[in-house]
Amino acid sequence: MTLLSFVVALLLLQCAAAYPELFNNLAYRSPSLRFPTDSVLAHDVGALARRHTKRDGSTARYEGGLYFPYGIASGDPLADSAILWTHPVVAGGNTSLPVCLQYQTAKDDKITQVVDTGLACTTSDVDYSLKVETKNLKAKTRYYYRFSTVGKNSTSSPVGSFKTMPRPDDATVDKLTLAVFSCSNLPYGFFNAYRKASARTNEVDYFTHVGDWIYEGKAVKGALEERQFEPRIEIAHLDEYRQRHAAYRGKDENLRAMLQNYAALTVWDDHEVADNTYKDGSADSNNTKAGYVNGIPFSERKKNAVKAYYEWMPIRQVDTTDKLRIYRQFQYGKLADINMADTRQEDRDITDIYYNTAYVKSISNDSSRHMMSNKQRDWLSQKITSSSATWKVLAQQVIFNNPLTPGSNGTFDENYDAWSGYKATQRHFMQTISKVNNTIILSGDSHAAWAFDTVPVETMSAYDPKTGAGSIAVEFAGTAVSSTSSYGKNLTTSQYNARAQQLVRKNANLQFAEGQKRGYFVLTLQPHEARADYWGVVDNNDRNSDEVLVATMTVEKDQNRLKRPLNGGNNSTGGAIQGLEGYTG
The missing domain is CATH 2.60.40.380 (Purple acid phosphatase-like, N-terminal)
Structure with missing residues (x-):
């Protein structure tokens, strides 16, 4: 000692x-x-x-x-x-x-x-x-x-x-099921995803939320009073963050049911503090006088948010000298190691805060840029490479792969607020993952559903989208519980599906995309395979809406790629699947 x-x-x-x-x-x-x-x-x-x-x-x-x-x-x-x-x-x-x-x-x-x-x-x-x-x-x-x-x-x-979890050395464990969520924005619809998942007590072991548990913004015009933010302002003070957490718990019975029925494994994204956060600020706040929100500088605002989160969430203390650390690991016998990583709050260099996109793009490949501290990077790398579990799960916030998405001017580009903006850190983990089998990356943040074969940029030209040869891992990314689709607001079903088709045609390793439905996915890990069942709410403006199974993606042990034929060779109930849509580059 x-x-x-x-x-x-x-x-x-x-x-x-x-x-x-x-x-x-x-x-x-x-x-x-x-x-x-x-x-x-x-x-x-x-x-x-x-x-x-x-x-x-x-x-x-x-x-x-x-x-x-x-x-x-x-x-x-x-x-x-x-x-x-x-x-x-x-x-x-x-x-x-x-x-x-x-x-x-x-x-x-x-x-x-x-x-x-x-x-x-x-x-x-x-x-x-x-x-x-x-x-x-x-x-x-x-x-x-x-x-x-x-x-x-x-x-x-x-x-x-x-x-309770199995002992870390328990080799008899043969199944783990996680319900995975992200992006629950109170005024933007009912939390039907929580309602449907909380009824799966015989199917699901744990409730996993990879971030944007709350949102920090001001009241939303036109929202139902029963779903409105409290307080009505953008929050920055400690009591304001506390009130926001209280509003979520008090106003949503489905959230309460989920927390009552399952043990939670949670980690924050950006909106638990502010929009598009990094170590020195966010999209609308920093430590200059002009960047204060409600008279509060960003560093103080961040501590207020962290304190409220720690008070209101059933999470442990961590043994660390990092005051704001949340990253930690859970070992589910010899079946799975679940690594909860923080790609948003802990020592992240400047990100895309809307008006600086061109600048962040220009520095995205700099070797000096960090998405997280070297300490977290090394901790996470060591946990992955030293793991003796069958499945190495990396639960984090933003899309790990580099999909090209359409901009307002019709051109395609990467999302520099995600891993694409921190290519040195991304390369480090690509190299780490390539040394082991059976890594599964869980993501949220994007308000859409995705499934990727994970392929390093340097070897993308050798990747075969028909078979998955060249993939080193899989990424399952979930849509939002309620936040608005990143595809756009109020589109028709045909328009949403056309956008998904456009995405899979543009991105060789993107095997499934869907952006209309709000929902979650259920990850089932077994010794021989891992399976992600993507569930979508039919109408999130209806508090009693049913759900549909949108698609099922599977990866077999030691294959490090999505199993073909995708979704059993069937079309998804919404969105697009690579094998059925084709890849045009």
Whole structure:
């Protein structure tokens, strides 16, 4: 143990011994284990406890009524533990006292066979968020949990459920299923994708969101009141980010159901902070006076967003010296390693912020450009190349391949806000991936569905789109839960399909494209193959809309390319498939 680790551990033990109920609430802590007393991202639990300690040494507590309008959630499961979250609301107004809850984890949904329990408290300092780690669990087991008041007026939250992961060395695991989402924009339609997926409790193991969990913008003209942003302004202050998270939870029952039924594996994109973020700013904010939003410079805005995200999401602390790190790994036995990467917030060089596209294009190939820190790059490369799991999953935000898409002037170009704008980093990972078999890249951000054979630019001329020969991995990219299609607004079905056909004809390694339907995909990993089922909502303006299976893409073990014939040789129900549309260059 290093001296730093020893000091940190000692500080945490002292706090835990003196103030256990407050210390048990992870929301008070910094997202980084190495920065337990960060003045912006963490709270002095000792000072909080002293503020609420009575003369007899006991802790003052609120004992009135509570309710749970924001639901409950679990996340970041390991083989022996998981994070549990809730956000109680005081009946009839606010309180200056700590609100304390008992959490119970059980083998049954009646919470009679309790295997772990504890007490934790929360206060307005963390917006009444409450996060605990439930421990000493068995691997590969479904558990149920709830929160309950400990005062005179007994109230319980809904009962949630989650599965623990297998041990990393478990070679008997034969299946993992993830429901994969991105880009949930509250005013732009109902979260039907969450509703349909949350009903798949017998099919899906975990809920995976690769970013744009919330959006930071101002109120949307014409949106239904029940779907409108709160607050109505573009957000920048800590309480504004908290209110935005609360609006999402409070206004959408499908989001609450999803979080209640599954353990979440989440990572942020850009809109959890601002549009098209990079390390020094975003599309409309930076650290110059002219770039302040609501009087807040970008660096402070980013910390506010990160703190609110950490308070409201069931994610763990990470053991790192990087204060804003979120990247981490989950090992699902010997079947799969799931690497959650951050390509947006952590040390990203300037991106395309709309008015500088030509400049970013001109520097996109510079060897000095970074999409992430060297530390994350090396960590991720090491996790991929050293993995002994069958499948190496890279869950991240933006399109990894380099599709040419049409611009407003009729010409085609790459998206320089995605990996195409950071070609040195892209080349590094192309080289990394080429050293191993069975890498699967998961992407979001683009508001459209895609499936790629992943091919380095340098060897694209030798790639065969008919067979997939020359591909080194596959990329499955999902459409948005609700955000507007990147193909355009209010097009006809024929126009959407024509755009998809145009894309697959222009891009040899793009095997499937669809841009009309909002939805998600279900990734099923087995020892012999991986399969992505793309589900699309028929009408996202209808809160009860049905869904359709748009396409199924499969990759066989050690083949590193999509299986032919694509989609079983059938046309997709929307969009376009390469083998059926042809490639014209």
